[in-house]
Amino acid sequence: MQTELCKKLGIDLPIFAFTHCRDVVVEVSKAGGIGVLGAVGFTPEQLKQELDWIDDHIGDHIYGVDIVIPQKYEGMGEMDPAKLEEMLQAMVPQEHHDFAAKLLADHGVPEWPDKDDKMGLLGWNEAIATLLVDESLKRPKCRLIANALGTPPADIIKRIQDSGRLVGALCGKVKQAKQHKNAGLDFIIAQGTEGGGHTGEVGSMVLWPQIIDAVGDTPVLAAGGIGSGRAMLAAMALGAQGVWTGSLWLAVEEAEAEPAQKQSYFDATEEDTVRSRSWTGKPCRMLKNDWTEAWATEGNPEPLGMPLQGLVTADAIRRTHKYAAVGECQKVAFNPVGQVVGQINEVESCRDLIFRLLNEYVEALEKVNALMPE
Ligand SMILES: Cc1cc2nc3c(=O)[nH]c(=O)nc-3n(C[C@H](O)[C@H](O)[C@H](O)COP(=O)(O)O)c2cc1C
Structure with a gap:
């Protein structure tokens, strides 16, 4: 089930898993998708420890890191x-x-x-975010960097791309997606309002196809509201090159909570x-x-x-x-989670969850295909 973006990254499945848990990163990548470590809560020293652990446990697989890289404000870039x-x-x-x-x-x-x-x-400022990027770029198995809020600064995009890695960013509006594309990002994550974490007002079913159409050949990952293989099929049918999921991984066996x-x-x-x-x-x-x-x-x-x-x-x-x-x-308590929380009802391992998504996807695809005349 490889899309063009999967081929570029060398992964078997178009399943991107955002998580704060290193064990989840490793298990998703080992199962054929790609784990992406949310790094905004980490100091550079903590991120180093987490990435050391991932590098030691992930074998030949690859992973990503998600950072909040704010645009520079006048005067702030130089400020201590x-x-x-x-x-x-x-x-x-x-x-x-x-x-x-x-x-x-x-x-x-x-x-x-x-x-x-x-x-x-924490990582919410440019100086620290830059150190988090530096740490990630030292790691050959880290092949993707995503930015949570807004288009990353041009110098950071260039550094990531010059290192041979892919850089993408989330967005919740067509206007933002176009800004990402104009800045030369390698992929765009279109997050509908259903999603956990920072999110806009437009629902996934409306947002995904509009962003996919607006950014032409830039790959789009569908995020927000994917809680089953059926939803994954819908995203792929609308033209996404993969699904970017978050909430689903909060209650898996490997999640540290x-x-x-x-x-x-x-x-x-x-x-x-x-x-x-x-x-x-x-x-x-x-x-x-x-x-x-x-x-x-x-x-x-x-x-x-x-x-x-x-x-x-x-x-x-x-x-x-x-x-x-x-x-x-x-x-x-601070419990960011999307509306798919209503579908999270039991503890599963990452591997079982990925197999379930694939089975549901195939089952739904067969049902849809069966509607076509012979
Ligand atoms: C607990 C939690 C924390 C999140 N924190 C971040 C973050 O720091 N950076 C980011 O890019 N996205 C963050 N997100 C959003 C996810 O990357 C992803 O886009 C979203 O979860 C997709 O929607 P879903 O929750 O319906 O799967 C977070 C999501 C959750 C559930």
Whole structure:
């Protein structure tokens, strides 16, 4: 089932799996697809450790890395990251910090044990993102870099392509897809509103064909709402060169998540997600809970923009992950996931999930073919 993009990468299946778990990256790539490690939460040192592990376990297979590479803003490119962070911290109203702290305390989420271990901006700034790209480009088995938000800066695109790797980016609008194409990206990920994480307003069924038509010969990967082989077939029928999936990998056997967190996916239906700015400052699809409701309630502080809201919530993200099963933590936890969460009902291994997708794909294709006259 190789598309042109699969051939370029040398992979057997057009299944791209976005994940934060190195084990999932390795298992998906070994099963014929390609695992893509989401690196935005990592420091350069942590990414080095993760990629060392992947390189040691993935055999002859390849993988990708997903990074948030912001465009340079006037003056910011040269600014020392510590100064930049200090400046941004000063822009966050105390009211926002207090509101977040109270929500966590009211739900019994313990404080982070080391008070001096402060959370910062992570990979959300250009200086750190560049170091993450540097680390990825040292790895011969890392063959693809994806950018989560916006078109990457021209110098980064050039560096990735000069190294012989492919570079792509997500988008949720035709306009953004055209910008990606004009910047010379090797592939475009068209993410419909159904998808987990940062997402736009247009549904996949409308967005995919429009973007595919708008960008001509640039390969498009369909993202957002793929929870079965039937949905994968629909994406391929619309002209996608593969599927870019995220939510499906959150509850697999190999995914490193607390049982309480996996249970919250099994309990959720397709109606239980919301696009909320409450964690990152940009609309991001996640499980609806007390946290998302509180930030959307009139009279309460409104979420700030990106990256300021991230400074309010960075500590809450790590605490709600660490103490996932404590108190009512899941009611205030950051759980990005797409509407396909309603189809995630059991723990499967990555390999079994990929085989299931393929079987469903073939079964659906046979049904569609059987409709044709003899
Ligand atoms: C938990 C989670 C975190 C995500 N974080 C990122 C990210 O950091 N960078 C990115 O490019 N996409 C991110 N995404 C979006 C995925 O790359 C992918 O486009 C999306 O999950 C596809 O839709 P689906 O969830 O319906 O499969 C995230 C998705 C999820 C579920």
